[in-house]
Amino acid sequence: MARRVQLALGGQAALFVSSRHPVEGAQTFGRLRAAVQENFARYDALVFIMAAGIAVRSIAPHLVSKLQDPAVVVLDEQGRHVISLLSGHVGGANDLTRELAASLGAEPVITTATDVEGIVAPDALATALGLFPEPPEAIRTVNSALLRGEHLSYYVDPSCALRGFYREALVRRGIPVGEETKMQRDAGLQAIISPTFRENRPGRLFLRPMELRAGVGCRRGVSQDEILEALREASARIGMPLRAICSLSSTAFKRGERGLHEAAAALGIPLAFYENGQLQAVIRRYNLEESDFVRKTIGIGNVCEAAALAAGGGRMALGKTRFERVTVALVWQNKEQ
Incomplete structure (x- = not known):
């Protein structure tokens, strides 16, 4: 499952990095607590590479509930242990811990009682x-x-x-x-x-x-069949059927694309278009990665993820995924949001 992930490194924080030290292109912060305060509610998961006690003190003022808090995972600086610290089930920290541990050859540390006892919660x-x-x-x-x-x-x-x-x-x-x-x-x-x-x-x-919302970016003249096939493959990647998708959205720049209208009609779901200003606000709020090429083409650097989140936020189910002429992002949104 794709997640919007914030990775904190020692006294600094970086986006989508897996090194102990800051790397070129990473977003850094002067103070860890300030970075956590700014980003705690922005991401689906936060990964700390440091002592667990530092992570605990950093997140403590921002905890709300197990149904709202992001996943929090802690790694030691040698990459020997990956600890599921917060929101193991609903937030997905336990699964993220297993994924990271498998990638690093590390030991996953999961203390949730049902998991320890082998019970499906x-x-x-x-x-x-x-x-x-x-x-x-x-x-x-x-x-x-x-x-x-x-x-x-x-x-x-x-x-x-x-x-x-x-x-x-x-x-x-x-x-x-x-x-x-x-x-x-x-x-x-x-x-x-x-x-x-x-x-x-x-x-x-x-x-x-929950409602599964799809954000779609596409090339000019893309057909209904191409869009439906991309959506089918995207939903399959998160283990859901195509019919689980309840809405499509894209940039207003694509309002004239016949394929988008036909795909939404074929699925019997609403289609929404958002102006660049609306999408840019979402990009800033969630600190979404932007493409220079897309920005030069239509004026903003992220379409599918921003469009999927524009309807009211939610939890990223599948981040930007490229198909031949279509890009798709999927977001889970609680109907009560």
């Missing part, structure tokens, strides 16, 4: 499937019960547009799916995938489908 599963767990207090209740050996029943509400996909995804992971007729009668622990069902009670956790 519903909030971790939610992150993998583009679901948002609520209410927050139910996460701890359900995970604590799982650690005590209690059984958790999964249900998929028939009102889910991707009902078949969710059921198959659970079964592939070895998780039985209960019959919908028992959903309201079951008195045990429940995890319910539903966009609308809200009959809350102790031991019931809701997993809400």
Whole structure:
């Protein structure tokens, strides 16, 4: 899963770097605490290469909740250990820790109780499937019960547009799916995938489908089929079907591209275009990487990521990905944002 990642190096911070020392082209900051304050809510993940205690003191004033905080991962300066420090499940820090450790040949350090016990936690599963767990207090209740050996029943509400996909995804992971007729009668622990069902009670956790928004950049004259194929491949890269995409967006510079209009119509989803000023504000807010070539061509240096985020932010599911004549970025957005 692609993430907007901030990497902090000792007393400095740099974007998308993997070296202990600052490198050419990296964005640096004079003070670590100031850098964290500026960027804590801007990125999906922050990676610190330093003592864990320094990282803890730097992020402490900015913590909100496990449903909102970014993933925070800490590496020692020799690259021997990668520590999942914050937001292991919903933020994806545990998965990022495993990815970094595998790349570096390091030891992943994950202390989340369910992971240590080899239990599939519903909030971790939610992150993998583009679901948002609520209410927050139910996460701890359900995970604590799982650690005590209690059984958790999964249900998929028939009102889910991707009902078949969710059921198959659970079964592939070895998780039985209960019959919908028992959903309201079951008195045990429940995890319910539903966009609308809200009959809350102790031991019931809701997993809400988030909206998958696609930002698209394209060459002049690109066809509907090329755009749809790029979107299909992009969604497949995050393990989702094409029909999961709920909106398309691009720069107003591409408003006349017939292929974009036809692709949105074929999918039955809205298509939005944003002016350069709107996209530039998003680029600044999220510190998105810009292309000089794109800037010279249309006046801004990032189209697909900025357009995907322009509808209201969210969590990057797939960063800018190039296909033959199309670029795509995907963003998960909680419907309540």
